[in-house]
Amino acid sequence: MNIEKLGYKLPQAPKPAAVYVPAVRVGDIIYVSGQTPKEDNELLYKGKLGKDFTVDEGYEAARICILRALSAVEAEIENLDKIKRIVKLTGYVNSTDDFEEQSKVINGASELLEEIFGEKGKHARVAVGTNSLPGNAAVEIELIVQVVNY
């Protein structure tokens, strides 16, 4: 798989919480739960864009969310080569009321997906701001992925 060659290392897969799971597969579609920029269950970016973090820092936070989302997919399908298409990404950016650069922040997620998956990584996208996220995470990202039939 491309991901290690590119020098990325997937974090530990998100632990299934008591009340929901990191990913659900229905047919060839996998819905991944919203992921925040965590490593080993420690939230690395806590705060708001427009106040606590620069766009570059938000960009990096978005990348970490994606690695964690892919880790959740891998736990479901064992091998990321089975991904046929990254379908849709929704990115929520914890923002001050006047922050307007959510697109540039979420580009951290989109560009990483394209780097890893090439054409298959090109997805539909929604990027929005929000005034608050769980645990004061800077970014939260939700993913829908299509996998090959197997």
Next chain:
Amino acid sequence: MNIEKLGYKLPQAPKPAAVYVPAVRVGDIIYVSGQTPKEDNELLYKGKLGKDFTVDEGYEAARICILRALSAVEAEIENLDKIKRIVKLTGYVNSTDDFEEQSKVINGASELLEEIFGEKGKHARVAVGTNSLPGNAAVEIELIVQVVNY
């Protein structure tokens, strides 16, 4: 169906508004419109978490949203036993800028789904904050459900 045995009573199904419908089925997937904590069209929880409501009150509001969402599903498929899997839940919590406990609020929805549906109730989940919701609802919840073919 488990739901009555557990002592829950579904509210009146959401009325189809002029311009959109409470649920749309495509194949075996049902998309449920965003539900707020209403009973008989009266909004029971109006205000923001972090200011107007405690986490426990938000938890209760989230439960009411789910009952209303299930009522919309029931109106579509007649019998909730036809639910094969709760696929995804998106929970929007009306929050002050510094409220961080959206996950605990949305647990009210997730735990109720698991209580009613068991393993089939385990879903992918997104929980985010927002600074405002329609009618100043405290919580809004959107659901995607898979049903058995029939």
Next chain:
Amino acid sequence: MNIEKLGYKLPQAPKPAAVYVPAVRVGDIIYVSGQTPKEDNELLYKGKLGKDFTVDEGYEAARICILRALSAVEAEIENLDKIKRIVKLTGYVNSTDDFEEQSKVINGASELLEEIFGEKGKHARVAVGTNSLPGNAAVEIELIVQVVNY
């Protein structure tokens, strides 16, 4: 197609950005990226409901988002007659903390879809507020559409 008879003109299709695409098709489902009220890449409504725009202006902004979303669908399937059902609409309204009329704003999108597509245009819907959107757009709308097999 109904849309021209009704006097609407689709704007130029959204340009595929470097890192994501305006729409992705998976089977008979098309996921459309979040659209803001742009014409020729100029954002026509920049600001927040509850402060900078009236509900009527927000309603108009929501209509423009939908025309742009349909333009993205048309670029994918060539002819909007191939639309079988508008499945789901998610509307994000850039709002002050005390704005509560998101539903009326997003009705601009929903009513236009019903006007154009009739029964096929009746969709599931989520309408929420947010404290900020990319480029300070007043509204952002995401669409899921089912198309006929072909």
